[in-house]
Amino acid sequence: MQVFTRLLGERAWLSxxxxxxxxxxxxxxxxxxxxxxxxxxxxxxxxxxxxxPYNPVKGELSHALEPPSTRHWFGTDQLGRDIFSRIxxxxxxxxxxxxxxxxxxxxxxxxxxxxxxxxxxxxxxxLMRIIDIxxxxxxxxxxxxxxxIVGPGLMNVIIAIGVYNFPQFARIMRGAVLAVKESDYVxxxxxxxxSRVSILLRYILPNSLYPVVVHGTLRSGASILTAAALSxxxxxxxxxxxxxxxxxxxxxxxxDIAPQMWVxxxxxxxxxxxxxxxxxxxxxxxxxxxxxx
Amino acid sequence: xxxxxxxxxxxxxGASFIVFMIxxxxxxxxxxxxxxxxxxxxxxxxxxxxxGLDKPLVVQYAEFxxxxxxxxxxxxxVTGKPISALIEYRFVNTLKLSxxxxxxxxxxxxxxxxxxxxxxxxxIDQLVMGFAVIGVSTPIFVIxxxxxxxxxxxxxxxxxxxVTGEITLRHLILPGLALALYGAAPIARMTRASMVEVLGxxxxxxxxxxxxxxxxxxxxxxxKNALIPVVTVTGLIFGYxxxxxxxxxxxxxxPGLGRLLIDAIFSRDYPLIQIGILFIAATFALVNxxxxxxxxxxxxxxxxxxxxxx
Amino acid sequence: xxxxxxxxxxxxxxxxxGVVYAVDKVSLSIGRGEVVALVGESGSxxxxxxxxxxxxxxxxxxxxxxxxxxxxxxLLSLTDExxxxxxxxxxxxxxxxPNIALNPVFTIGEFMKDVYLAHHPGAKPEEALxxxxxxxxxxxxxxxxxxxxxxxxxxxGGMKQRVLIATALLNEPSLLIADEPTSALDVSVQAxxxxxLRRLQRERRMSILFITHNMAVAAQIADRIAVMYAGKVLxxxxxxxxxxxxxxxxxxxxxxxxxxxxxxxxxxxxxxTIPDLRRRPQGCIFYDRCPSAxxxxxxxxxxxxxxxxxxxxxxxYSGKKSHRRE
Numbered sequence: 001m002q003v004f005t006r007l008l009g010e011r012a013w014l015s016x017x018x019x020x021x022x023x024x025x026x027x028x029x030x031x032x033x034x035x036x037x038x039x040x041x042x043x044x045x046x047x048x049x050x051x052x053p054y055n056p057v058k059g060e061l062s063h064a065l066e067p068p069s070t071r072h073w074f075g076t077d078q079l080g081r082d083i084f085s086r087i088x089x090x091x092x093x094x095x096x097x098x099x100x101x102x103x104x105x106x107x108x109x110x111x112x113x114x115x116x117x118x119x120x121x122x123x124x125x126x127l128m129r130i131i132d133i134x135x136x137x138x139x140x141x142x143x144x145x146x147x148x149i150v151g152p153g154l155m156n157v158i159i160a161i162g163v164y165n166f167p168q169f170a171r172i173m174r175g176a177v178l179a180v181k182e183s184d185y186v187x188x189x190x191x192x193x194x195s196r197v198s199i200l201l202r203y204i205l206p207n208s209l210y211p212v213v214v215h216g217t218l219r220s221g222a223s224i225l226t227a228a229a230l231s232x233x234x235x236x237x238x239x240x241x242x243x244x245x246x247x248x249x250x251x252x253x254x255x256d257i258a259p260q261m262w263v264x265x266x267x268x269x270x271x272x273x274x275x276x277x278x279x280x281x282x283x284x285x286x287x288x289x290x291x292x293x
Numbered sequence: 294x295x296x297x298x299x300x301x302x303x304x305x306x307g308a309s310f311i312v313f314m315i316x317x318x319x320x321x322x323x324x325x326x327x328x329x330x331x332x333x334x335x336x337x338x339x340x341x342x343x344x345g346l347d348k349p350l351v352v353q354y355a356e357f358x359x360x361x362x363x364x365x366x367x368x369x370x371v372t373g374k375p376i377s378a379l380i381e382y383r384f385v386n387t388l389k390l391s392x393x394x395x396x397x398x399x400x401x402x403x404x405x406x407x408x409x410x411x412x413x414x415x416x417i418d419q420l421v422m423g424f425a426v427i428g429v430s431t432p433i434f435v436i437x438x439x440x441x442x443x444x445x446x447x448x449x450x451x452x453x454x455x456v457t458g459e460i461t462l463r464h465l466i467l468p469g470l471a472l473a474l475y476g477a478a479p480i481a482r483m484t485r486a487s488m489v490e491v492l493g494x495x496x497x498x499x500x501x502x503x504x505x506x507x508x509x510x511x512x513x514x515x516x517k518n519a520l521i522p523v524v525t526v527t528g529l530i531f532g533y534x535x536x537x538x539x540x541x542x543x544x545x546x547x548p549g550l551g552r553l554l555i556d557a558i559f560s561r562d563y564p565l566i567q568i569g570i571l572f573i574a575a576t577f578a579l580v581n582x583x584x585x586x587x588x589x590x591x592x593x594x595x596x597x598x599x600x601x602x603x
Numbered sequence: 604x605x606x607x608x609x610x611x612x613x614x615x616x617x618x619x620x621g622v623v624y625a626v627d628k629v630s631l632s633i634g635r636g637e638v639v640a641l642v643g644e645s646g647s648x649x650x651x652x653x654x655x656x657x658x659x660x661x662x663x664x665x666x667x668x669x670x671x672x673x674x675x676x677x678l679l680s681l682t683d684e685x686x687x688x689x690x691x692x693x694x695x696x697x698x699x700x701p702n703i704a705l706n707p708v709f710t711i712g713e714f715m716k717d718v719y720l721a722h723h724p725g726a727k728p729e730e731a732l733x734x735x736x737x738x739x740x741x742x743x744x745x746x747x748x749x750x751x752x753x754x755x756x757x758x759x760g761g762m763k764q765r766v767l768i769a770t771a772l773l774n775e776p777s778l779l780i781a782d783e784p785t786s787a788l789d790v791s792v793q794a795x796x797x798x799x800l801r802r803l804q805r806e807r808r809m810s811i812l813f814i815t816h817n818m819a820v821a822a823q824i825a826d827r828i829a830v831m832y833a834g835k836v837l838x839x840x841x842x843x844x845x846x847x848x849x850x851x852x853x854x855x856x857x858x859x860x861x862x863x864x865x866x867x868x869x870x871x872x873x874x875x876t877i878p879d880l881r882r883r884p885q886g887c888i889f890y891d892r893c894p895s896a897x898x899x900x901x902x903x904x905x906x907x908x909x910x911x912x913x914x915x916x917x918x919x920y921s922g923k924k925s926h927r928r929e
Contacts, residue, residue, distance in 0.1 A: 132300070133307035136578050138532030140539065141570065145311070148558045148566055149318050225432050229540055232434050233555055248434065252544075255442060266435040273430035281426075495703040502659055502698075503718045503770065504691030513717075517708050593754045594707055 024286045031282025037275025044088050045095030054082035056089040056242045065258045075260035077250065079240075083260060086242035087268055093154070093243045094272065097227045098220045101161025106216060108162065109169025110208075116170070117177025128174065134167045143226050147235040157236040161223045172215060176208030210287040217283055221276030228269055244269050301582040308574040312567045313357050317350070319563075361571070367564040369557075376568050380550070384572055387542070387549035391534040393465050394472030398530065402477035403523065406484025410519075411511070413489060421481065428478025433537040437471040437544040468541045475537050476530050483526050488519040521592050528584035532577050604675060605632040606810050607656070607778055612669030614648070614655050623880045625651040627834040627888075628669070630907075633778070636808040640825035640842075642818055642857070646877050648834040649814045653780050656812070657696050658686050673778070692722040695771035699783040701763035705755035711735075712751030715770050722774045738769035742799060761792035765799070772803065779804075780812045785820065797823055818857050822846060830854050833877050833888045840913030850915040852893050887918065895919060 025031050044051065054072075059080030066076045074083035116127040134142070146160040180186055189198075228245025230236030237243040239250065244265040251261035316323045324341035325332075332340070341347055348356075360367065366376040409421040444467055491497065492515055500510045539551030546552070554569035556562075589595045614626035626648040633639045641649045654660050656671055658678065671678040673694065678686065690696075698704055706714060712732055719731035732751060739747035742765040755763060764784060771779055781800065785793040801824055804811055815821050821828050822842055829839040830853060838851040849855045875892035884890065886901040893900065900918050908920040 129303065130307075133304050136304045136308065136581065137574055138536045138577050140536035141532075141573055141577070144539070144554070144558070145315075145570055148570075149315055221430065225430075228432055229434065232432070233540065233543060235555075235558060245432070245434075248438070252438075255438065262435075262438060266432075266438075269435065270427065270431050273432075274427060277426055277430050495698070495700060496706045498659060499698060499704045499767075500706065502657060502690055502696045503721070504687045504689070505717055505721050506687065509717065509721070514706050514709070518706070521708075592708060594756050 028282040030278045034278025041272045044091035048092040052085035052088045054085040056085040057240045074264045090242045090244045100158045104162030105165035108166045113170040113173025117174040131167045214284045218280035221273040304578045312571045366568045383550040393469035394534040397473030398476030402480030406481040409485040410488035425478045425481045433475045468545045491519040528581040606635045607633040608672040610670040613667040638811040640813045640821035640828045643831035647831040692774040694778045695776040696780040742769045778810045782814045838915045
């Protein structure tokens with residue numbers, strides 16, 4: 001952590017404001033706890049093939065349902081698969097899902113929101129009504145809806161996550177566009193003939209950066225939960241792919257005889273999402289400062 | 294106020310449209326999907342004609358809406374039985390569960406939030422908020438499983454009696470508690486944040502300056518203001534309850550709409566899926582509208598057109 | 604005996620950037636039925652002083668030393684409950700921003716009733732509402748009964764301030780502390796509120812501690828004026844003396860800076876800025892900006908000197924010739 005933050009902090013090209021923000025982040029308690037958790041999660045996911053001692057998908061039936069031991073740190077499941085390896089690969093799956101899903105939501109939301117904000121008028125009204133209708137569905141329901149249409153599978157989970165997060169990012173982006181659209185420097189830029197795209201990139205995107213970053217972090221945690229929920233219901237990632245929610249689903253039949261099957265995925269889910277939530281809270285505190293308590 | 298109802302109407306319309314479109318968005322021929330893979334081509338065509346699937350989309354939608362409003366929810370592909378009878382019973386169960394869930398979460402969450410706000414930055418605050426943030430990060434099914442293990446091992450309350458199919462208070466406790474713990478966390482956080490913000494307002498200092506007793510200032514003057522955002526969030530949390538119910542019902546084998554919906558998705562019972570989602574979405578939209586109206590009643594600033602929140 | 608006597612009061616704020624000495628060994632007294640204005644720039648500590656008297660300071664502030672004698676009792680020695688009885692009954696306060704001072708979800712009547720009942724336990728609500736209406740009439744609010752049923756957002760800023768004044772007078776306090784009550788209002792409304800306060804003060808023989816940054820406003824209402832700067836009182840004198848015989852160099856600057864009708868000169872802003880309140884210099888706090896500064900001013904704090912009816916803290920007047928009394 002020290003090395004990482006030192007690297008960031010001493011870059012000459014970082015503006016003094018950015019450096020001040022980074023210093024504040026370092027002091028923020030939520031961020032200090034959350035960010036390392038997220039970092040561990042990301043590392044687990046990225047380095048899964050290197051860390052996992054066993055094959056996560058193929059197990060030895062003779063060693064089924066074993067409790068944690070020195071051979072199998074987290075024990076084995078009903079097919080003799082090493083749970084630790086499955087957890088590690090599960091991190092990778094969750095990482096992919098969250099990152100891909102949120103990125104889709106952000107990109108779609110940015111485009112949608114920018115267009116809506118820029119054009120304004122009744123087009124803006126209409127587009128925002130659509131967003132409001134989408135937001136009228138509870139989160140998971142929207143994901144279930146999408147899942148019911150496109151079917152199960154990893155790719156579809158990503159799509160579902162993208163779809164159900166997209167309305168909020170669209171709103172944020174539109175808000176940013178509206179906030180800046182009428183300001184003087186944008187008018188000046190337009191007066192000298194600067195292209196709309198350029199205005200978008202130079203003035204509007206930076207204005208929306210903070211809320212998008214904060215929201216993106218918080219939604220990453222929520223998305224991991226939703227993906228796990230979908231997989232738990234059987235609508236998401238299908239076995240034998242190791243996803244934490246799916247693992248808990250498989251554990252349902254063995255709750256009392258093999259608690260290791262549900263305890264470890266649950267712990268990892270909680271800790272990972274906790275990490276994202278704390279990190280998001282910290283970012284929120286620093287980037288959207290409120291009056292001091 | 295009228296605007297709110299208009300919006301509700303549009304939302305319901307939009308939701309029903311989306312739900313209607315499910316069948317048509319699926320890859321493949323809607324009639325074939327409804328008929329099932331074993332049906333012969335003749336049967337598929339017959340079904341197509343019978344269900345009016347050969348008519349233009351707009352007409353189909355109109356007929357769909359007409360049917361729905363009449364109360365005719367169609368027949369399940371899987372069982373062939375009419376959906377209405379099945380849905381009613383299940384829907385009421387889910388409603389019971391969600392209501393228990395949200396009431397309990399408010400009973401648990403709001404006092405905790407107030408407590409944390411009053412002892413800001415103390416051990417109590419950190420403890421309560423610590424639990425709250427963990428609660429927000431925990432999947433509902435983990436809470437449900439945990440509760441089930443703890444209370445089933447003690448053989449206290451049976452998870453579900455799918456035996457009789459009858460739902461009494463005992464059957465609501467465990468799933469209700471799971472939902473309550475799940476919802477209490479965001480409510481506690483919201484309450485604390487709101488309370489802290491209100492306590493910093495000038496009118497609270499003014500209230501103290503006139504010698505009003507502390508009890509009145511906090512529990513009358515501050516609380517009423519602080520609860521306003523909490524009330525609005527309640528609508529959102531109710532959505533969590535509905536969604537959480539879907540999962541909780543699965544864990545506890547509770548005979549509710551959520552579990553019905555999931556089963557329907559697995560068996561590709563599309564008419565049932567449509568109606569199920571429509572019910573949930575409509576309920577959510579109605580509750581949110583009710584909450585918005587409640588919000589207008591509570592906050593006098595919203596009643597007159599001149600009132601503008603600072 | 605003066606009604607209020609502040610003796611050597613010091614108030615500190617504890618912030619992330621260190622301790623701020625907001626009020627430094629300030630002494631001030633207000634007689635019965637007397638109006639004293641506390642005048643100073645923003646950051647001079649005048650508002651802090653007022654909040655200290657009411658013991659309404661925020662959590663990160665502390666009364667470091669001194670006594671606040673009200674009617675012979677040291678307010679700082681009272682328990683919270685005892686102090687609460689005094690607030691709103693013996694001493695009332697009105698603040699600068701009427702628009703955010705009233706609880707938006709309660710009617711005016713509900714609020715005033717609560718304030719009355721808090722200090723008249725056992726009284727009936729009807730009695731409270733009757734007194735409230737009476738006072739609304741006294742502050743010249745039209746249709747008092749209707750107004751009691753209104754919510755704050757339905758009233759204008761000036762009306763809200765009148766309501767707050769009425770509430771402050773509900774329990775017949777002997778001292779009213781007014782913290783810049785007109786600064787947030789339109790000029791025309793300002794004049795109305797000032798006239799109102801003057802009339803009410805006369806009728807009830809009430810003492811007022813009137814805080815403002817505006818000398819001209821102070822002149823319209825005060826019997827005596829206390830000039831505050833960076834946490835210290837520099838001069839206290841009857842209003843006439845302040846204007847026609849200002850003693851302290853800072854007071855002179857303030858008087859000169861008041862624009863007068865027909866004045867063709869440029870506005871003369873005060874040179875320099877207030878010092879960093881985190882440091883307490885050894886000498887006079889005004890040293891850096893004082894045009895008449897002498898070496899002794901940098902070395903030690905000037906003592907209080909009485910000249911006629913005025914009290915001034917300045918080395919210019921503390922030579923062997925003038926009276927020396929603390």
